[in-house]
Amino acid sequence: VLIDIKDEVARGAALDIQQAAPLLNSDSIVTGTSDPQAIAGAELVVVSAGLHRKPGMDRSELLESNAAILGDIIENVAKYAPQSLLIIASNPADILTYFAWKRTAWPEKRVIGLSGVLDSARMAAFIAMETGFSISDINALVLGGHGDAMVPLPRYSCIRGIPISHFLNDEATKQIVQRTRKAGSEILGLKKNSSAYNAPAGAIYTMVEAIAKDKKRILPCISVLNGEFGYKNMAMGVPCVIGADGIEKVIEIDLNKEETTLLKRSVDSIANDLEKLDMLITPDQNIYKYLPN
Numbered sequence: 290v291l292i293d294i295k296d297e298v299a300r301g302a303a304l305d306i307q308q309a310a311p312l313l314n315s316d317s318i319v320t321g322t323s324d325p326q327a328i329a330g331a332e333l334v335v336v337s338a339g340l341h342r343k344p345g346m347d348r349s350e351l352l353e354s355n356a357a358i359l360g361d362i363i364e365n366v367a368k369y370a371p372q373s374l375l376i377i378a379s380n381p382a383d384i385l386t387y388f389a390w391k392r393t394a395w396p397e398k399r400v401i402g403l404s405g406v407l408d409s410a411r412m413a414a415f416i417a418m419e420t421g422f423s424i425s426d427i428n429a430l431v432l433g434g435h436g437d438a439m440v441p442l443p444r445y446s447c448i449r450g451i452p453i454s455h456f457l458n459d460e461a462t463k464q465i466v467q468r469t470r471k472a473g474s475e476i477l478g479l480k481k482n483s484s485a486y487n488a489p490a491g492a493i494y495t496m497v498e499a500i501a502k503d504k505k506r507i508l509p510c511i512s513v514l515n516g517e518f519g520y521k522n523m524a525m526g527v528p529c530v531i532g533a534d535g536i537e538k539v540i541e542i543d544l545n546k547e548e549t550t551l552l553k554r555s556v557d558s559i560a561n562d563l564e565k566l567d568m569l570i571t572p573d574q575n576i577y578k579y580l581p582n
């Protein structure tokens with residue numbers, strides 16, 4: 290079921306998907322509505338509502354408007370689908386994932402944010418474009434916040450198990466890292482009236498499939514941290530085992546000095562936004578201050 294405050298828009302989008310079902314050999318029934326109660330009993334809810342950036346804007350600039358939009362939505366999810374898992378795709382995704390976790394007071398594993406699957410796919414696409422090798426053999430990893438300070442990790446990226454440093458020199462790798470960080474803005478700058486759409490949709494599909502089929506995939510997702518990588522009371526992209534229970538485990542990988550510094554920079558930028566969120570939410574729902582261990 291698709292939900293939008295504009296009832297007819299939701300119904301139209303649902304009909305469009307329904308009419309694609311025969312072509313995808315799918316017997317799914319897709320409906321659209323503005324009634325939040327339609328999610329009653331849902332096992333998984335994906336929230337992608339909110340404003341998108343205009344060219345030149347930072348994702349953080351969406352915080353105030355999108356926290357306001359998500360406040361009501363999260364309340365309805367907690368009310369009508371209290372047993373569900375929640376995927377947050379709205380921006381700024383790290384902050385809003387944390388916000389959703391605080392608002393629902395659900396266990397950390399049930400609130401998952403979209404970031405690393407998308408950012409890693411972008412990095413993999415750029416590696417494929419640069420090397421000419423099949424995307425089937427390319428594996429990339431991006432951690433940290435879903436902002437310009439995200440941390441693409443060349444050392445953990447490979448082509449059929451062979452580190453990318455075997456194929457790419459430092460300069461080429463640096464360009465790929467930079468382009469990955471700005472990949473969303475690059476698309477926004479070209480399309481002007483819409484941010485990226487297909488790659489985020491594909492990333493959400495990947496996460497939903499891992500949950501629905503209990504695949505135990507290792508996917509970089511935004512998780513609320515409780516000491517992992519040395520951080521707590523905040524959320525950011527980390528490697529997660531994703532299955533039917535949501536984030537079944539956070540996998541802590543070794544980071545060298547440079548990677549640790551870059552992650553800290555990304556954390557600082559998230560912390561800055563969390564401070565703003567602190568001012569936006571009412572005192573009784575106050576977030577804890579972010580505290581590196």
Ligand code: 2OP
Nearest residue numbers: 380472473484485489
């Ligand atoms: C992106 O990176 C919309 O944040 C999304 O394209």
